[in-house]
Amino acid sequence: MTDRTPHQPRFVGARILRLEDPRLVSGQARHVDDLVLPGMLHLRLVRSQLAHATLASIDVSALHAGFPDALVFTGQDIGALGIRANSDLPSVQPCVQPILARERVRFVGEPVAAVLTTDSYSVEDAAETVFVDYDALPVLADIETALAPGAPAMFENWRGNLFIEQSRTGGDIAAARARARHVIRRTYRNQRQAGVPMECRGVIAALDPTGRILTVWSSTQIPHLMRTYLAQELNWQENRIHVIAPEVGGGFGVKGHVFAEDVLVAWLAIRTRRPIKWIEDRREHLIASIHAREHVHVLEAYVTAEGKILGLKADITVDVGAYSVWPFTAASDPGMVAKVLPGPYDIAAYEATYRAVATNKCPIGTYRGVGRPAAVFSQERLMNEIAIELGIDPITLRERNLIGQFPYTNILGYTYDKGSYAESLVKIRELVAPDVERARKPEKPHIRIGVGLALFLEQTAHGTPDFVRRRSPIETGYESAKVEMHPDATVSVDSGLQCHGQGHETTFAQLVADQLGILPADILVRHGNTVTSPYSVGTWGSRGITLGGGAAHRAAGIIRDKLIAIAAQHLQARPETIELADRQARVKGDPTRAIGVETLARWAQRNVENLPPGMEPGLIAISFVDGPPDGSYTNAVHAAVVEIDLSTGQIKLKRFVVVEDCGTIVNPMIVDGQVRGGVVQGIGSALWEHFVYDKDGQPLTTNFADYLLPSAPGLPDIEVHHIQTPSPVTPLGMKGLGEGGAIGPAAAIANAVENALGVPVQETPITPSRVWELIKKRKPIAAGGV
Amino acid sequence: MMQITLTVNGVTKALTVEPRRLLADVLRHEFGCYGVRFGCSHGACGCCTVHVDGQPRLSCIAFAVQCDGMSIATIEGMPKDGALHPLQQAFIAEHALQCGYCTPGFIMALAPFVERGTDPTDTEIRDAMSGNICRCTGYDGIVAAIRRAIGERKRVDSD
Incomplete structure (x- = not known):
């Protein structure tokens, strides 16, 4: 699906300064925390202080005595609402994270009760007075404890503390081992981390005066996915939920999840019929958003005397914490490692077992790289250790194992482009x-x-097939854009992505400007808003410019073709001889035959009598671009x-x-x-x-x-x-x-x-x-x- | 509650505030300076940096009542005569920001460093940035922006 611009690109490839920067350097950007609504209530969460315990009781009598106007809700009020992030792969043990804990808490920081007042200071005071009585349970603090025989199960009906344990194989690993001169076995570990965007998470939800429309402002990377999840969980019609991500101060994958707080704030807005605001503080972010990494990999390479790797065996364990996250699930990190470990090397036999272990810690989610920093750590440490053991220069060893020809289909069936x-x-x-x-x-x-x-x-x-194979709630992998040229030849681009630092407002404008022969400054790129943009899965997975930008490029191409068709009739020229540049449609090589893009845009919408016979008015186009199957x-x-x-x-x-x-x-x-x-x-x-x-x-x-x-x-x-x-x-x-x-x-x-x-x-x-x-x-x- | 007077970006207001209310909150909600941002609320990331009587200070660990009678400048007050401060311009020119959340804090922390009239090494520039965290850029662009703004200042001084 190669797309080409019809003429020499002027802006694609250029070092254009960012169009979004003036508001960002001058303090004019507006984040969730900057939004104030009349009658708004502030939410403070009472969070679990223990890693593993049953909830004996929640006493709110002091709260009612001290803060008579405060509202408080517990898991008993909110009922069965939860985060359900389960794939249907055969080994998966399903779980639900309650929006507010009910019988049991499973990590320090898990939400237990929701307190509401009219002020962000008093609500902290009020929440302090909620008394939670816990009965401590044995803590599964690490992989070894969680997997020890007789360890208590994290969830009812579970056998062992694994969210998932799967294998991926290709080629004949036994034969590779038998033929190997050297067997090199190593264990590698990566620590648990936090993602830490500088803006913490935040959510505001409010009903409109009719009670029909629920608007959610969230610092999310995935507005449409959040809308879909909220609609499912709250049993609302999806056309009556609007999700808007205003300026978002970094994400790095952390904000690419639907969290318990998102569902809670939406539910509270419906329940109380008041706008509800929740702004995470840094401690909450560090202990109770998502964490990342915490891998143990045991690798075994079967290697010839010359250093050619015949086969690779991997055992991958990730401590994924207490719950499975939506939409990427607890399988995301270990599954990614199992998928990518062969890397850039030509390996003919591969066998990986991966597992996600449940422990009493903050859930692991997606953070920049998702499994690959750990996979590459192990892969590239192993390459060095093989080189040293065999006495071969490490670069030479890599060269001996490198893939040489493209496209290349690896041992798991993934095809690498050039x-x-x-x-x-x-x-x-x-x-x-x-x-x-x-x-x-x-x-x-x-x-x-x-x-x-x-x-x-x-x-x-990566396109939809890659996500279908995971059988997780992410389900699909396309991106979208709507491009509209207005009668004055300015352009709006509505992207289903959410931009939190990537510069989409500039790069998408570059792509569209080249298509339409106008300037990036003529183009306003909007994003992070389900009201204005077509459905999309949001910003994550190194997909924005290729798929979201690709969609903007293609949608603009549809408008380009229409402008050229109008110009062709006026200029009495064949469409393929016309180019758009310098805000003109002109016959290539004949600068005297030209018409302004602004005239064409006006004709298409205001003076439609000038359009070619049968052409519909309007200059609006939507494109959906799915990725190549293997990316x-x-x-x-x-x-x-x-x-x-x-x-x-x-x-x-x-x-x-x-x-x-x-x-x-x-x-x-x-x-x-x-x-x-x-x-x-x-x-x-x-x-x-x-x-x-x-x-x-x-x-x-x-x-x-x-x-x-x-x-x-x-x-x-x-x-x-x-x-x-x-x-x-x-x-x-x-x-x-x-x-x-x-x-x-x-x-x-x-x-x-x-x-x-x-x-x-x-x-x-x-x-x-x-x-x-x-x-x-x-x-x-x-x-x-x- | 306490009565205080603050002058923020040249605007003076008398306010009645709780003693515990943070300067950052008062600047945001009483003066509409939403460019003052909370990054950590424990004085470790620099996002909330403002100038109190000309000195960079962390508004997330200062109470508004401590600043009674003082003059405060925020990022909103940095442009002069409709033109961005040279450091703001340099941030754009050197791609010194991505999400931009930390940017006002960096500019407020480092504008005095740019203006002090010395010619620092890159190591000195990085040391001057030690109180601010940026999670997006890896800092190279910010170092370049400070370098550019210092160069611009020298050019103006020598004119």
Whole structure:
């Protein structure tokens, strides 16, 4: 489905400054928390203080005595409403997260009671007076405890504490093992993290005066999916629910879920017939939105003497916390790892078992990369360990296993479109050659330099078949856009996506401007609103520019064709000889034969007597673009250069280099920004960010002093280099790139630490204390190359 | 309740506020300065930075009553004569923002640094940014924006 613009693109590929920025730098953007409605009630949640307990009683007598005007609701009032996120894969054990806990609580922070007053301060006071009596239950604080024989079941009718346990296989793994010269088995671990957009979550819901229309303002990445879920759960007609995401301050996947609070606020607005506002605070965000990662992978590679991997066996376990999240389910992270582990390598036999373990912690959801940072950590650490064990240069080992021809169908049946895997390795080798040289000859006795890299793929813009295979509530994978040219030739684009930093208002305008021969400034891109945009699944999964942008490009193409048809009649020229540029329709090569786009737009809507016979009035078009069945594969290599002080364990990141290929680039400034921001999140995963629970399931890292985010000091500039291999299977050859930056850093940095110390790194975060432990294991061996 | 007077972006108002009400809330809801944002509410991320008597301060850990009689500037007060502050312009030019939620805090924290008339190294610029968290950009664009704004200031000074 290759689409081409009919003439030389003027804006696609250009470094256009962002059209959304003036309001953002001047404080004029409006988020959910900035919205104030008359008669609004503020919601404060009473949240579970224990990780696992039965609810003995909830005493609200002090609340009623102290705050006579406050309203309070518990699980008994709200009844069976819940978050139901179950796929129908055979091993799935279904569960429901109650909107407010009823008999039992399963993690610290789970909502237990809802308190409403007219003021955001007094509501906190009122909520403090609710007395909840818990009977503590044994806490399943980690994978081992949850899977131990005799462990209590997390849900009724469950056998064992697994949401899902599935396998994926391809090829003859036994034969691969039998033929292997080396069997290399390793265990890798990634820590639990939080996603942490700077704006916390927020929801406001209000009925209109007739009581017929429920409007929900939410900091969501998925407005239409939220509408669908609310309609199902509240038993409302979907045409009577409007979901609007105003300005949203970052998401990174965290806000790509429907949460209990979303359903609760909507229910309260209907129940009380008052506008209800809930704004999450940072502690709530850290303990009770979603978490990410917490993987354990056991990999076994069957390798020839020359380093060719004949087969790969993987056992993947993820501690996914207490509930399954909607719409991606508890299977999302482990399933992703099982799907992507073969990566850019030609592996003929593969067997993966993946499982999602239920524990008494915050549920794991989707956060930038979704399983792939962990998968690539394991894959690329294993490649290094194979290289070292066999005495082969790590880049050479990768080259020996690399996929060479495109399209390539991997062992699980996924077809990769065209990429630049080998070229990217060549390029990164050149870029870090001076650092490799420095690493070989340390200048100071107590300082070691290491260089490490990670090569990986990112499946992006995947279409509906990929989601059907998961059999989870996400169900589908298309995106949509509506494009309308007004009588003055300005254009509105209504995208079903929700933009929270990706720059869609600019890049979509670039795409549409090229189609219509107008300027990006003539185009207003709107998003995050179910009232104005056609159905769509929202912004996640590195799909926005390829599918949502692709839909805008195609819808604009329909309008382009109509403008050209009108112009063709007027100019007495064949349509294929007419181009739109500089706000004109003109005959190519004959600048005297032209008519203004504004005249055409006016004719199409105001002076329709000028239209060709039989042509309908109007300049509006809607396009739905589904992704290619297996998506389009962006590829990248990340390289890290670290400096380690052997006397203290201090680790400094001296350099971070990216070579990436996301196909056709619409706006290089925005691509670089996405890559850099992703990389720094990945550096956070590698070095600092760790959400910690104690053995009782109590969260310990509940503020930004304890949960360490990357900050500017201590980070190098992120160097970004591009190769552009347009995809043959997407509009304009675009591939997604939103998540890629976050996928590679943990692996690259761990490989660099291994290179510096000659000791393998099996676990993140690589904190100074962990480096210190590694230093104590050092043997005087040289790990080869990068 | 306490009686206080605040001057915000040149507008003076007498207010009756609870002693516990945060400066950020008062700026947002009494003065309509919604560019003042809560990022953490514990003084760790810098989103809520405003100028109190010319100094960058965190409005999420200050009570409004502590600022009685003081003059406060927020992001809304940064443009002069209809033109964005050079640092605001530089943020756009260098793609120093994505979602933009933290941006007002960064600009308020760093405008005095830009204006102080020194020529910092990149390390000094990064150190000056240490009180603000941006989750989107990876900070490179912000460093470049500060560098650009300092260059612009030097150009203007030498004219």
